Amino acid sequence: METKSSQGLSVKKSEDFSKWFSEIIEKSDIVDLRLDIKGFMVFCPWGATILERIFRLFSDELERKGHKQTFMPTVIPEENLKKESSHIAGFTPEVFWLKEINKEKLALRPTSETLYTPMFKLWVRSHRDIPLKLYQRGSVFRLDTKATRPLIRTREILWIEAHDAFATKAQAEAQVQEDIQITEEIMHKKLGIPFLPMKRPSWDKFAGAEYTIGSDVMMPDGKLIQQPSTHLMGQKFSKAFNATFKNEKGKEEFLWTTAYGPAMSRILASVIAMHGDDKGLVLPSSVSPVSIVIVPILRKENKELVIKEANKIKEKIQELGLKVELDISEKSPGEKFHIWELRGVPIRLEIGENELKAKELTLSLRTSDKKEKIKISELKKLHTIIDKYDQDLVKKADNSLKGKILDAKNKKEVLEILDKGCIARVNFCSTDEQGAKCAGIVEKEMNAEVRGTMANKKESASGNCLICGKKASEIIYIGRSY
RNA sequence: GGGGCUGUGGGGUAGCCUGGUUAGCCUCAGAGGUUUGGGACCUCUUGACCCCGGUUCAAAUCCGGGCAGCCCCA
Helix, strand or coil, rough: CCCCCCCCCCCCCCCCCCHHHHHCCCCCCCEEEEHHHCCEEEHHHHHHHHHHHHHHHHHHHHHCCCCCCCCCEEEEEEEHHHHCCCHHHHHHHHHHEEEEEECCCCCEECCHHHHHHHHHHHCCCCCCCCEEEEEEEEEEEEECCCCEEECCCCCEEEEEEEEECCHHHHHHHHHHHHHHHHHHHHHHHCCCCCCCECCCCCHHCCCCCCEEEEEEECCCCCCCCEEEEEEEECHHHHHHHCCCCCCCCCEEEEEEEEECCCEEHHHHHHHHHHHHHHCCCCCCCCCCCCCCEEEEECCCCHHHHHCEEECCHHHHHHHCCCCCCCCCCCCCCHHHHEEEEEEECEEEEEEHHHHHHHHHHEEEEEECCCCEEEHHHHHHHHHHHHHHHHHHHHHHHHHHHHHCEEEEEHHHHHHHHHHHCCCCEEEEEECCHHHHHHHHHHHHHHEEEEEEECCCCCCCCCCEECCCCECCEEEEECEEEC
């Protein structure tokens, strides 16, 4: 397949992150941007396989937590979309409208609350039917902005959306916390991407939600990117759709609903940005299409023998349950090394004459320049080596966030912190509508955003709002974002 | 939302200002051969001016529009 992987990267990550990112996503065969449909992406096999693995991490975790898979239509009738007033108000500018069919206007779904809630109405009749925890994988479409960016800001979003229905507000809020736990399990523990769970200010919540908690991840340039967000919809949608259930006393009540949405390509963008280096991608084994690549070192006179032995090694590794590939293409060994490093495979094994004699393979970790040896009789150790490789990625990522959140007392300090590529932690008047004016000033004067309050721990303000000087009610975080 | 820059074989580019020969270079790809321990070499070959319109004897080059990308500002 003819992609752009034939050449290495021309810029360093530390020198021009933006250019590095644009280059790496094409050269490591993640995407091919040449189809040129603004905001829409072609994923190459390598990139698509990684996406698929991220999808599975989330769907497996959701199912462990009691969610069941569904598939909803890709289109939404205008009537449904309009039912909840703040929802349609928020999404109207972003909707791709299809043509009218039988006098009914259809929208490409921008999100699926208005498909799930009418089904909740049908599927939930008594308290015995809840909690009902559902999810689907698929695309949603948002005619967002002209400023699209590959993987990060797209008009077709490949994601999972979970929609849950409960009997009480407390249960729904517990689900929101569980969603943050799911994000922790996958984003942080599996993919090595630390995040800040931020309860968004009311002016920045999901259209139709009571409140929204977004996961902010810091990119290497210091800018924040929103990863999976979870929303307490409360009874707004259930009231709009008249979705009720009979409680234990036989009385009709409205459902309490939540929604959770991890976007795969955006998560992939964070994986690339967090771990990648000047040689290319660095993938956690949980998402790498292969964990181990075997490169045979061939000579004319030993070619058949080495390939035969390499195949045996491959089978042994497969029996260990590891994903392995043997590269017998005609390229020179050096070129193969570069290509597999560009693609981010965690472990490379070399096998040639020397290895056959010594009964041990040469092993290189993607994250190290050293070459080590591993005895052919001790291939089981590969499990431990991969586990340590993954843990090291998490540790390194955690360290990258250390010292990046700094307290500030006034505007000047906030600006200094932002210019250093860090996040400012400040006293703020309010995250309700009264605070919107101050947030506007933050946006205008600092080119930054009020990201919200910490969602998983209580922090109480002690001073005055750094913008208006009134008594502060919250500690909030200010950052620049994608 | 406003502004700027850009678009040349699969990838990267020169040429454009000042219109005029067969559109140059690197790389990749295909065929054949020699090779293979960190991007091997030789021979031959295919392949391009983003799209639509305008000006002109003549457009990659100038003008208008579209599409797409990158950057800056709100």
